Amino acid sequence: DVKRAGLGFGFYDAGNDPHTPRRLRLMTELRRGLEKEELRLHYQPKVDLASGHVTGVEALVRWQHPKHGLLYPDEFLPMASRTGLINPLTDWVLQAALRQCMDWRAQGMRVRIAVNVDAMAFQQADLAERIFALLTRTGAPAECLEIEITENLLTGDLDKCSAVLARLADRGITIAIDDYGTGYSSLAYLKQLSLHTLKIDKSFVMDMCHDENDAVIVRSTVDLAHNLGYTVVAEGVEDAEILQLLEILGCDSAQGYHIARPMEPDALAAWLSQRPAG
Ligand code: C2E
Numbered sequence: 001d002v003k004r005a006g007l008g009f010g011f012y013d014a015g016n017d018p019h020t021p022r023r024l025r026l027m028t029e030l031r032r033g034l035e036k037e038e039l040r041l042h043y044q045p046k047v048d049l050a051s052g053h054v055t056g057v058e059a060l061v062r063w064q065h066p067k068h069g070l071l072y073p074d075e076f077l078p079m080a081s082r083t084g085l086i087n088p089l090t091d092w093v094l095q096a097a098l099r100q101c102m103d104w105r106a107q108g109m110r111v112r113i114a115v116n117v118d119a120m121a122f123q124q125a126d127l128a129e130r131i132f133a134l135l136t137r138t139g140a141p142a143e144c145l146e147i148e149i150t151e152n153l154l155t156g157d158l159d160k161c162s163a164v165l166a167r168l169a170d171r172g173i174t175i176a177i178d179d180y181g182t183g184y185s186s187l188a189y190l191k192q193l194s195l196h197t198l199k200i201d202k203s204f205v206m207d208m209c210h211d212e213n214d215a216v217i218v219r220s221t222v223d224l225a226h227n228l229g230y231t232v233v234a235e236g237v238e239d240a241e242i243l244q245l246l247e248i249l250g251c252d253s254a255q256g257y258h259i260a261r262p263m264e265p266d267a268l269a270a271w272l273s274q275r276p277a278g
């Protein structure tokens, strides 16, 4: 892992530092990149464990940088969310995903697209209106869209966030809590928010076959989610053994390299067409 090699001292992790000179320079370029349509969405499927059917795809943003090639979100998102740039970026991602959903529908493929929305965006009261306007502009129905929010949204004003989520859910947009288990929040918010899905973070899933604590966390999360009436997705499913254990634990769906990597839209359409219909 080149990014984390450093000088071998182990206390400087460039992977998490948004202030390296390269990243500061990238930030000034991102605004232009957005305008020049250099951002791309890749899509990774999620499948139902019992039936194998595709339950949706997650949109993951990449930046096709003219000089540096394809950049992944950890290179530019942390800085974007510290600056106002995350808002135009979020709007671009939502619009691109909804357009893609309409393209696929025109080809006879109905698939719900999950979009990651930064927790900061939920502090803006007009987020729901912006999303409704994008639905109108693209002609996409609400069932095209799922929103994934990370658990740390609770560092902001919970009432504001709760109101926005309720409006989105009323309209038929589904809501998933992302990276579940990595935040520091109390469980009380789970009752207060309009949610449909808990997404178990890959840090618990990847080693669950060898780490008993991880397996216990996954099992408890599955039970908790089901008792609250939510579905559960596990991310980071890298081998068949994990997939099998998740099924035994009653997890509803799964996402990860073992099933499929994030793909460009055409590759995803080809992948979907090879799957049994459902
Ligand atoms: P996330 O939402 O938790 O997304 C899952 C990440 O794990 C993705 O990394 C995905 O490519 C990767 N992944 C998928 N399957 C596996 C697997 O089996 N093993 C392993 N080790 N990794 C797997 P990616 O695409 O680099 O995205 C990183 C993070 O950036 C995402 O984490 C999400 O928090 C954020 N992100 C991505 N796209 C967007 C976006 O459009 N808007 C916002 N606000 N955040 C985004």
Ligand code: CA
Pocket (backbone or CB within 6 Å): 058, 116, 148, 178
């Ligand atoms: Ca996500």
Ligand code: CA
Pocket (backbone or CB within 6 Å): 178, 179, 201, 202, 235
């Ligand atoms: Ca995650």
Ligand code: CA
Pocket (backbone or CB within 6 Å): 150, 178, 179
């Ligand atoms: Ca995340």
